[in-house]
Amino acid sequence: MLRDAKRFFQHLGTRGQVVLCQSPLTLFLVGVVVAAKWAWPGLLGSPLFLASCAFNAMIFLGCFLVPWERFPPSAWLIVPVLDLAGVWAIRNAALDVVPGLSLLAIFPIIWLSASGLHARSSVILSFLGPFLISAPSVLERWPHPTASDISGVVLLPLMMLAVSLSIHFASANVRLQQRRVEQKDHKLRELLAESRNRERLLNTILDAVDVGIVAVGPDGNPLLTNNKQELFNQAATPSAAGTVPDESQQLLFSQDRHTPLPPEKRPIRRAAHGETYANYLVWMGEGPNQRAVFTAARNMKDEHDGGFSGAVVVYSDVTDVVEALTSKEELVSNVSHEFGSPLTSILGNLELVLNNPGAITPTALERLEVAQRNAERLRSLVSDLLLSASAVLNVHPRQTDLAGLIENSVGSARAQADAANVELVTEIPVPLWANADPLRMAQALDNLVSNAIKYSPDGGIVTVSATASDERVQLQVKDTGMGLSQDDAARIFTRFYRAGAARKAAIPGAGLGLSITKTILEHHGGTISCESSPGKGSTFTLTLPTRGMNAQGGLNLEAGPA
Ligand code: ADP
Numbered sequence: 001m002l003r004d005a006k007r008f009f010q011h012l013g014t015r016g017q018v019v020l021c022q023s024p025l026t027l028f029l030v031g032v033v034v035a036a037k038w039a040w041p042g043l044l045g046s047p048l049f050l051a052s053c054a055f056n057a058m059i060f061l062g063c064f065l066v067p068w069e070r071f072p073p074s075a076w077l078i079v080p081v082l083d084l085a086g087v088w089a090i091r092n093a094a095l096d097v098v099p100g101l102s103l104l105a106i107f108p109i110i111w112l113s114a115s116g117l118h119a120r121s122s123v124i125l126s127f128l129g130p131f132l133i134s135a136p137s138v139l140e141r142w143p144h145p146t147a148s149d150i151s152g153v154v155l156l157p158l159m160m161l162a163v164s165l166s167i168h169f170a171s172a173n174v175r176l177q178q179r180r181v182e183q184k185d186h187k188l189r190e191l192l193a194e195s196r197n198r199e200r201l202l203n204t205i206l207d208a209v210d211v212g213i214v215a216v217g218p219d220g221n222p223l224l225t226n227n228k229q230e231l232f233n234q235a236a237t238p239s240a241a242g243t244v245p246d247e248s249q250q251l252l253f254s255q256d257r258h259t260p261l262p263p264e265k266r267p268i269r270r271a272a273h274g275e276t277y278a279n280y281l282v283w284m285g286e287g288p289n290q291r292a293v294f295t296a297a298r299n300m301k302d303e304h305d306g307g308f309s310g311a312v313v314v315y316s317d318v319t320d321v322v323e324a325l326t327s328k329e330e331l332v333s334n335v336s337h338e339f340g341s342p343l344t345s346i347l348g349n350l351e352l353v354l355n356n357p358g359a360i361t362p363t364a365l366e367r368l369e370v371a372q373r374n375a376e377r378l379r380s381l382v383s384d385l386l387l388s389a390s391a392v393l394n395v396h397p398r399q400t401d402l403a404g405l406i407e408n409s410v411g412s413a414r415a416q417a418d419a420a421n422v423e424l425v426t427e428i429p430v431p432l433w434a435n436a437d438p439l440r441m442a443q444a445l446d447n448l449v450s451n452a453i454k455y456s457p458d459g460g461i462v463t464v465s466a467t468a469s470d471e472r473v474q475l476q477v478k479d480t481g482m483g484l485s486q487d488d489a490a491r492i493f494t495r496f497y498r499a500g501a502a503r504k505a506a507i508p509g510a511g512l513g514l515s516i517t518k519t520i521l522e523h524h525g526g527t528i529s530c531e532s533s534p535g536k537g538s539t540f541t542l543t544l545p546t547r548g549m550n551a552q553g554g555l556n557l558e559a560g561p562a
Helices: 002-011 013-039 041-045 047-065 075-093 101-115 119-140 147-208 227-235 267-272 319-354 362-389 402-419 438-454 486-491 500-504 513-523
Strands: 212-216 222-225 277-284 291-301 308-317 398-401 422-427 433-436 460-468 472-479 527-533 537-545
Touching: 002 013, 013 041, 013 047, 013 075, 013 101, 041 047, 047 075, 075 101, 075 119, 101 119, 101 147, 119 147, 147 227, 212 227, 212 267, 222 227, 227 291, 227 308, 267 277, 267 291, 267 308, 291 319, 319 362, 362 513, 398 402, 398 438, 402 422, 402 433, 402 438, 402 460, 402 472, 422 438, 433 438, 433 537, 438 460, 438 472, 438 513, 438 537, 486 527, 513 527
Parallel strands: 422 460
Antiparallel strands: 212 222, 212 308, 277 291, 291 308, 398 433, 460 472, 472 537, 527 537
């Protein structure tokens, strides 16, 4: 409201403003003249009164006619000063007839004080003006002025001074507030411009990166989607749908590329439920344009209560990597498979020949035994390769006494241990029940025990120990052999990885055993880790659930990219 009035006043221009400010006094004087016709008819015959009226009328006319814009900005202040003179004239012309006209000085005084210009002069004028207006009546009756004359000459100027000071303080306060509001306004504008710049920068970055990004609110509705993500969404849009549908209708498939992902397993739905995940592989779209996408989600926290306020989901295209890995696995699987038949034939024929030792010379027998040993090694290698390349690893866990498996494993490694001058020790509670597939666990244990012996080239002690709780069984295979660096210990579960020391020492191996062991443990819901220090030995720790979660006919778990 106040702002509208101010805007209206500013739009008037200097002339309009001066006329408007002068109007109250002029209207009041017109009222006095009109009233004089009936109330004080004699007054209209007084030349002094008429002259003072003419003086005031000229001031009003001057407000209209003076080209204020040609004068300095505060030139119009002359008008309220002239007004004081006009009030002086009319008050003293009508002093005996109309009392109280000196109060008209309030109009020019308000004008002067509210202008905020030349503060000191206007305060002085607000006292001096009324004083001079009232002074003639005192002088006229001097040396016997009446009490009302004296109060007029003292009280009126003081009153006007008080009015002027109040207006000064009030308008100074208003101006201060206004300045503060303007400063805040300026700061807000700066912040707004800065946040727009940041938004532009963020949008540029979002559209420049080669990953799809979606920010969703707590209800799972997208708040922001970058260009790359639009492309993913288009690929996942069914051909019958005109526009990009929401996630529940998109063509999203699980790792086999064909089974549609159930709604609760879709990336955005999972993120909207507050899940944080990474490397979650989904296939988007169908046919030749189908893309393999790794998704990851992170929660956003509310600034005030720290609650869930949405999530950011990131999609990265890994189609080329996944297809390269699949081809590699297919190659390994095909080659291993092709090796299988000739090897079986070689081993069968060798066995036939070796079963009839009388038919060959001792030297040939010796050579054939070497050939048989190496063919056996080759077969075990091919079987490891086949297993590690296989997309499906069947595990059939059931209540199994691990103590028996460990004894068997240690028993079969004894010959290898004796040859390597390694002592085998077991510290196992009997029985040791766990939810395990006996065949697969035996495979895992054989691998760990034979590794422990194999990587203790200078002999030593290999200890297999176990502890059990209601929840889990923990097994440890510890050796005092060559050990591993920190870096190697972190990588030995990767397929085909072999530590530099093992290669340098020319210890035979293909780097497959531990990756298969890890897969077996994971398929049981267990874990495997390695602690080692070079030259001091290694400890492999396995955990397995004591009881099964449910009866499984076989876990069909797909191998992820290595
Ligand atoms: P392989 O023994 O056939 O090379 P593995 O997957 O069983 O394959 O082991 C991978 C690598 O881990 C080995 O090449 C070796 O460098 C290291 N390693 C495994 N077990 C031990 C151990 N007990 N002590 C030291 N190094 C080991």
